[in-house]
Amino acid sequence: xxxxxxxxxxxxxxxxxxxxxxxxxxxxxxxxxxxxxxxxxxxxxxxxxxxxxxxxxxxxxxxxxxxxxxxxxxxxxxxxxxxxxxxxxxxxxxxxxxxxxxxxxxxxxxxxxxxxxxxxxxxxxxxxxxxxxxxxxxxxxxxxxxxxxxxxxxxxxxxxxxxxxxxxxxxxxxxxxxxxxxxxxx
Numbered sequence: 001x002x003x004x005x006x007x008x009x010x011x012x013x014x015x016x017x018x019x020x021x022x023x024x025x026x027x028x029x030x031x032x033x034x035x036x037x038x039x040x041x042x043x044x045x046x047x048x049x050x051x052x053x054x055x056x057x058x059x060x061x062x063x064x065x066x067x068x069x070x071x072x073x074x075x076x077x078x079x080x081x082x083x084x085x086x087x088x089x090x091x092x093x094x095x096x097x098x099x100x101x102x103x104x105x106x107x108x109x110x111x112x113x114x115x116x117x118x119x120x121x122x123x124x125x126x127x128x129x130x131x132x133x134x135x136x137x138x139x140x141x142x143x144x145x146x147x148x149x150x151x152x153x154x155x156x157x158x159x160x161x162x163x164x165x166x167x168x169x170x171x172x173x174x175x176x177x178x179x180x181x182x183x184x185x186x
Contacts, residue, residue, distance in 0.1 A: 009037060010045040017049030021104060022136055022169040023162065024049070027154075029137035030144030030161075036151060039141065047133040050098060054108045054125050061112020069113070079110070086110055094124040098132035101173020140165075 009028065016024025025046035032039050069076050086093055086107070093100075094116075097107040111121060143149075143165075154161055 010041060013037075013042065013045045014049035014052075017046045017133075018053045019049075021050060021053075022101070023165050025133060025136045026140035026143070026165040026169070027162070029140030030147075030149045030165075031151065031154070032137075032141050033145045034150045039137065043130070043133045043137045046137060047129045050133065051125060051129045053104075054098075054129065057105055057108035058112040058118075058121055058125075061109035062118070063112075065109055065113035079106075082106065083110060086114065094121075095128055095131075098128045099135075100176055101169060102177045139168075 013024055013028045016027075025042065028037050028046065029039070029042050031037050032042060069079060082103075093107065094111070097103065097111070100107060116124075147153075149161065
């Protein structure tokens with residue numbers, strides 16, 4: 001694992017945050033204290049992967065979202081509450097969408113389908129992504145420090161560590177999702 005981290009650590013981190021998000025940056029930042037990752041680079045590469053993901057879904061929403069949804073009346077009806085929520089809380093969502101676990105794909109798609117200009121979204125995606133990457137990396141750093149995680153202990157307990165980080169992410173995500181659902185009225 002140590003050789004893999006030295007060779008592909010930041011690339012794997014970017015790929016992980018592109019595909020999943022929290023777990024990848026939590027795992028990488030938990031190893032900062034042991035010297036395998038450097039804190040600012042962990043934030044930067046974690047941000048980069050999530051930024052690419054956000055922009056992929058934003059562009060899909062921008063170029064194909066409305067056409068796709070208009071052809072599917074059931075989907076359009078299911079999206080209406082989320083669109084109303086976005087319209088009502090637009091600014092708050094644009095600054096915090098990275099933290100809304102469970103909405104990571106749908107919100108950039110919907111933002112792309114909205115009247116938000118790409119240059120506006122660029123500013124919001126940078127602000128939201130950097131604050132998200134910094135916050136999650138800080139949580140991972142302190143978890144790694146508290147549990148004294150090293151690549152060796154990580155290898156020996158990989159399932160427990162990933163399960164613990166995934167449970168933490170799901171717990172926070174569930175709380176945020178429940179709050180958002182109450183606001184939407186689902």
